[in-house]
């Protein structure tokens with residue numbers, strides 16, 4: 001089993017695909033968010049620092065994040081492959097990630113770029129509706145995923161709402177930021193011939209089939 005990194009724009013369904021891979025292959029899903037939350041519970045100097053930094057809404061220092069990622073990836077459960085999520089977020093972190101892998105004697109593995117057209121993402125974002133009672137997520141722009149009655153949950157009859165940041169303006173900002181930070185990462189891994197691009201303008205099942213094929217090649 002090779003290590004896996006997903007690169008995908010916001011709302012591309014990266015999290016769902018990671019879950020499907022974890023379910024099928026049983027490899028750990030490593031995210032920097034989880035690492036930081038875990039460490040913040042520890043009664044140590046670094047645990048205290050992370051806890052205070054997160055609580056104040058600031059960013060944990062890069063050096064500390066790198067060290068924590070390296071420590072986590074060095075654990076036994078990662079020796080047979082893992083999915084890294086939410087890291088690297090920019091090209092500097094990508095260089096640092098390469099170093100971490102080298103230190104641990106790991107290969108980069110598969111860098112899977114799920115490419116989705118911006119128009120498709122916009123439809124997903126603006127169509128998303130969530131049940132305020134049971135949290136089921138619908139999409140009124142997707143006939144396979146829309147509720148029978150537009151503002152009512154099929155499961156429980158609860159009222160559906162739209163998240164305040166699920167609008168075109170907020171999405172545009174997120175998307176611009178993603179492009180700026182991510183394009184250099186894509187270029188970097190493409191140059192090393194480890195990047196596989198897949199067409200993400202597709203259903204969850206079909207995207208997973210493509211990912212599964214790459215994993216099994």
Ligand SMILES: [Zn+2]
Nearest residue numbers: 131134153156
């Ligand atoms: Zn509901």
